Amino acid sequence: MASVLSLKKTIYLGPFVHSQSLAELEICTQGAIGVDEKGTIAFVERDVTEAIAVAKHEGWESAELVRVQDNGFFFPGFIDTHIHASQYPNTGIFGKSTLLDWLNTYTFPLESSLHALSRARQVYSRVVSRTLSHGTTTAAYYATVHVASTNLLADICLAKGQRAFVGRVCMNTLSPDYYRDASVEDAVRDSRASIDYIRKIDPGAELVAPIITPRFAPSCTAECLSALGELHRETGVHCQTHISENKPEIALVKELFPERKSYADVYDAAGLLTPKMILAHAVHLTGDEVELIKERGAKISHCPASNTALTSGCARVRELIESGIAVGLGTDVSGGFSPSVLEMARQAIWVSRFVAMNDGDQAKLSTEEVLYLATRGGAKVVGLENKIGGFEVGMDWDAQMIGLGAVSESGEAASESEDPVDVWGWESWDDRVAKWVYNGDDRSTVAVWVKGRLVHQTSRYQR
Numbered sequence: 094m095a096s097v098l099s100l101k102k103t104i105y106l107g108p109f110v111h112s113q114s115l116a117e118l119e120i121c122t123q124g125a126i127g128v129d130e131k132g133t134i135a136f137v138e139r140d141v142t143e144a145i146a147v148a149k150h151e152g153w154e155s156a157e158l159v160r161v162q163d164n165g166f167f168f169p170g171f172i173d174t175h176i177h178a179s180q181y182p183n184t185g186i187f188g189k190s191t192l193l194d195w196l197n198t199y200t201f202p203l204e205s206s207l208h209a210l211s212r213a214r215q216v217y218s219r220v221v222s223r224t225l226s227h228g229t230t231t232a233a234y235y236a237t238v239h240v241a242s243t244n245l246l247a248d249i250c251l252a253k254g255q256r257a258f259v260g261r262v263c264m265n266t267l268s269p270d271y272y273r274d275a276s277v278e279d280a281v282r283d284s285r286a287s288i289d290y291i292r293k294i295d296p297g298a299e300l301v302a303p304i305i306t307p308r309f310a311p312s313c314t315a316e317c318l319s320a321l322g323e324l325h326r327e328t329g330v331h332c333q334t335h336i337s338e339n340k341p342e343i344a345l346v347k348e349l350f351p352e353r354k355s356y357a358d359v360y361d362a363a364g365l366l367t368p369k370m371i372l373a374h375a376v377h378l379t380g381d382e383v384e385l386i387k388e389r390g391a392k393i394s395h396c397p398a399s400n401t402a403l404t405s406g407c408a409r410v411r412e413l414i415e416s417g418i419a420v421g422l423g424t425d426v427s428g429g430f431s432p433s434v435l436e437m438a439r440q441a442i443w444v445s446r447f448v449a450m451n452d453g454d455q456a457k458l459s460t461e462e463v464l465y466l467a468t469r470g471g472a473k474v475v476g477l478e479n480k481i482g483g484f485e486v487g488m489d490w491d492a493q494m495i496g497l498g499a500v501s502e503s504g505e506a507a508s509e510s511e512d513p514v515d516v517w518g519w520e521s522w523d524d525r526v527a528k529w530v531y532n533g534d535d536r537s538t539v540a541v542w543v544k545g546r547l548v549h550q551t552s553r554y555q556r
């Protein structure tokens with residue numbers, strides 16, 4: 094990793110957009126954000142000229158200046174709260190399967206092939222580069238059961254400069270012979286080995302941290318879940334798993350854990366339902382489970398593309414948010430068909446509209462709300478809400494420069510660069526942002542920074 098201390102003081106000039114609350118998006122059309130040598134935001138100025146912004150801050154006279162290009166704006170980096178790095182080659186491949194047959198047909202064979210480090214290097218290098226190019230500055234990754242390739246994913250995140258939680262997957266039952274933990278002891282020993290390694294390569298968890306990853310209740314015995322709960326208590330490391338994604342899965346959990354009141358109770362009994370747990374999906378939770386998750390302070394990753402692709406169901410996100418649970422967005426590659434959190438924001442809007450068709454208009458999520466889930470909401474889910482997700486003094490500069498295409502008077506694109514969004518010049522700023530949310534893609538992401546370090550740029554980016 095390039096040392097963050099080698100950064101230069103930089104002032105980012107031009108419009109910026111970020112969430113102030115679930116429903117409120119601040120759009121500052123003439124901003125100046127100063128970022129120090131450690132990649133931390135030192136000041137945020139609104140409605141200032143370039144000259145005044147520089148003059149106002151002693152010691153910033155020779156700071157580097159980065160100006161917004163192409164009708165664009167700075168936006169906080171996206172936070173993908175649930176992504177299987179190991180499944181990236183299968184993105185878009187799911188046929189007509191549903192969860193349990195999808196796992197056996199598509200997922201386990203691919204994941205098991207990543208025991209080969211050469212394959213793991215190829216897949217993990219690509220997924221980290223690809224997600225960075227879509228503006229994902231933080232990702233909560235599932236790797237595989239293999240310690241060496243899981244550790245390699247952490248190395249790659251660190252080298253490419255992506256903030257990440259990296260989890261070695263645990264699965265000691267109902268899993269194929271060729272891809273499983275042989276025993277509870279193995280699951281714990283190998284999880285611990287990966288935790289120790291990741292803590293060694295990034296001791297202060299500046300960028301990369303381990304995350305304990307029981308795959309889901311059907312693939313872990315009660316003994317295994319409890320042992321991982323104990324490891325969680327002992328190490329203080331975050332946890333991630335799946336919950337209540339599809340109905341046959343929920344029926345299976347009932348059959349496997351008859352002594353437990355609910356799916357959520359299975360995790361609670363194991364000591365895993367804590368404020369550091371990220372639960373993916375949560376499509377079919379009962380009222381009692383929502384209550385329990387809220388009481389325990391566990392968080393939820395909403396994965397709309399996956400839930401539609403695998404016909405799992407439509408999560409009732411408004412109810413989850415209103416119950417007080419922190420919710421973020423997850424691509425869930427490769428149950429989800431896209432590595433883009435911007436696409437998830439769109440998909441979350443669509444899913445909420447399908448819920449609204451049954452439950453009423455209050456279920457609909459707005460553009461502002463899904464952008465909150467993609468940034469500040471995600472930051473809460475991974476426990477970094479004081480560090481990332483918005484532009485505040487003291488937070489890290491995890492950001493993306495968004496560019497939008499301009500239309501010339503002749504009706505042609507004003508610049509040579511391919512841009513999926515046409516801006517005519519008469520739109521309000523709210524409308525520009527909406528056009529990006531509905532039509533933008535990685536071509537709109539001109540440059541990306543994590544902790545002040547430039548980690549991705551397109552050919553459009555000029556310094």
Ligand SMILES: O=c1[nH]c(=O)c2nc[nH]c2[nH]1
Binds near residue numbers: 335
């Ligand atoms: O969407 C999902 N992807 C997975 O890999 C998985 N494993 C258990 N449950 C799962 N759900």
